[in-house]
Amino acid sequence: MKIAVIGGSGLIGSQVVKILKAAGHEAVPHSKSTGVDVISGQGVDQAVAGADAVVNLTNSPTFDEASPQFFQTSMDTLLAAAQKAGVGHFVILSIVGVDQVPELDYYRAKTLQENILTAGSVPYSIVRATQFMEFMDAVMSWTSDSDTVRLPATPIQPIASRDVAAAVAEVAAGAPLNGIRNIAGPEVFSLDELGRITLSHKGDNRTVVTDPTAGMFAVVKGDVLTDKNAQLAPTHYTDWLS
Template sequence: MKIAVIGGTGLIGSQVVEKLNADGHQAVPHSLSTGVDVVDGAGVDRAVEGADAVVNLTNSPTFDDASPAFFRTSMDNLLAAADRAGVGHFVILSIVGVDQVPELDYYRAKLLQEEILRRGPVPYSIVRATQFMEFMEAVMSWTSDGDTVRLPATPIQPIAAKDVAAEVADVAVGTPLNGIRDIGGPDVFPLDELGRLTLSRNGDGRTVVTDPTAGLFAAVKGDVLTDPDARLAPTRYTDWLA
């Protein structure tokens, strides 16, 4: 199969391309660096031409109220091009619990992306993943002040990027789901405890203080970012840290 991977040079995209090509498919990465701009449409038709499937892994440059406009414009451009090219499968990567946190602009934007895909002209699949292990350092940096990191006790089910990429690649070469596949890591941690574990394993002397008002995940109520019924990835967070 020929698969156009839009956003194919990023954290997930580059690994999706590598996995697909290793499995004997023809995966072609596209991004701004290759001349494909999903916002103004430059290079989009060329990118999807001849593709059996399109995997869209592009992301909004911001997490604020500007993000819905990015996903609306980029999806409209990509879906129109995919339809013209006769693409038979369109895949996006979303977030477990994305429809449960309306307080967050970015989550509303990702839900909009899903809705545009569902209403679009191309058979589709949505892969919803839990929070990436690779993002933990960034999460802590948002609320780090000197020797203290403030984190809420929000339940988190961390998944390794390589496991996300493997699932996206698997979905891309399969029959369109016309629905959602949820994937998650094998273990659930309170975010504050995950922070303590991360700092300890990294030899970082900062202290984690539990603060239910701190950071992006303070808006999350309950355990909506976890899913016990998701397809569980093999990599445990402690093994990934090691």
């Protein structure tokens, strides 16, 4: 299969390309660095021409109120090109529980992306993943100082990016789901507990303070960032840390 990976130089995209190539597919990475701009439309028609499937792994440069416009424009551009080229499968990566947290601008934006895809005429698949293990340092940095890291006790089921990439590649090489596949890490932690495990492993002596108002995930209620029925990935967080 020829598979165009839009956003193919990023954390997930670069791994997806590598996995698909190892499986014998013609996986072609596209990004701004290769002359493909999903906002202006530059290079998009050429990127999807002749592709059996398109995997869109581009992401908004911000997580704020500007993010919906990014996904609206990029999806309109890519879907129009895919339809014109006769692409038979369009894949996006989304987030477990994304439609249950309207308080977050970015989650509303990703929900919009899903809705645009499902309303279109191109056969599709949506892979929803839980939070990446790689993002834990960034999450802690939002609410930390020299002595403490403040985190809510929000349940979280972290997944390694390599496991996300493997799932996306598998879906991309298969028949369209015309639906959603949920994937998650094998263990559920509270976010504050995960912070303590991370700092301990790094030899970081800062204290994690449980604060229900701290950071982006403070608005998340219940266990919407976890999914006990998801396809579970093999990598455990402590093994990933090591």
